[in-house]
Amino acid sequence: MEKLDTYKVDLRGMKSDSSTHSWEVDDAFFDAVEATEVHTGHVRVCLTVRREHEAYELCFAISGVIQVPCDRCLDPMDLAINTSETLKARMGAAYDDDGQWLTVPEADGMLNVAWYIYEFIALQIPIRHVHPDGQCIGLPTAAILTEDTDTGDPAPAADPRWDKLKTIFNNK
Ligand SMILES: [Zn+2]
Incomplete structure (x- = not known):
């Protein structure tokens, strides 16, 4: 201290x-x-x-x-x-x-x-805090990743769908 x-x-x-x-x-x-x-x-x-x-x-x-x-x-x-x-x-x-x-x-x-x-x-951190629309550059949300684990897909980073999603995010 x-x-x-x-x-x-x-x-x-x-x-x-x-x-x-x-x-x-x-x-x-x-x-x-x-x-x-x-x-x-x-x-x-x-x-x-x-x-x-x-x-x-x-x-x-x-x-x-x-x-x-x-x-x-x-x-x-x-x-x-x-x-x-x-x-x-x-x-x-x-x-x-x-x-x-x-x-x-x-x-x-x-x-x-x-x-x-x-x-x-x-205390000033709002319960929900996100980048302004279109400014998220990382992987899609943890919620999507969680859904995906049920299907037994390989590591998300290797999945071409993520690249597609990233492109969508980046082009917004
Ligand atoms: Zn974000």
Whole structure:
């Protein structure tokens, strides 16, 4: 987790009632958080923390581009990310997240926001995401490949029908 130390935000040690932080997250970040859905991308994250009485409001502005596999052809496709998210935190005895409030251990007073940043990015991936029509260049969908296995056909790459389909896709 040391690689992610830079994402620690010192809430207790805030010198004034607001602070700002920014990060550029990239492939190394997705690797470090052991992301399952995103492995490459470049996203800018700006965080503004506001302290009011004993509560902290963390506002994240997140924008950039990530790459995820296309549902149709499985080749990587760019996905623009542009979102803002808010977390509310307060100090307490031990770490806790009840869905509304994050409790940060008072003894430490630090919150590592790396995983939250990843979650905010991953939440932006639509359930169905495909290249614009005609821009799929890989093999046809996994669904077609699955149907084909029942017929005992040889490896799909050697099947002339795939070449034909690829031509159709490429000529669109
Ligand atoms: Zn595609």
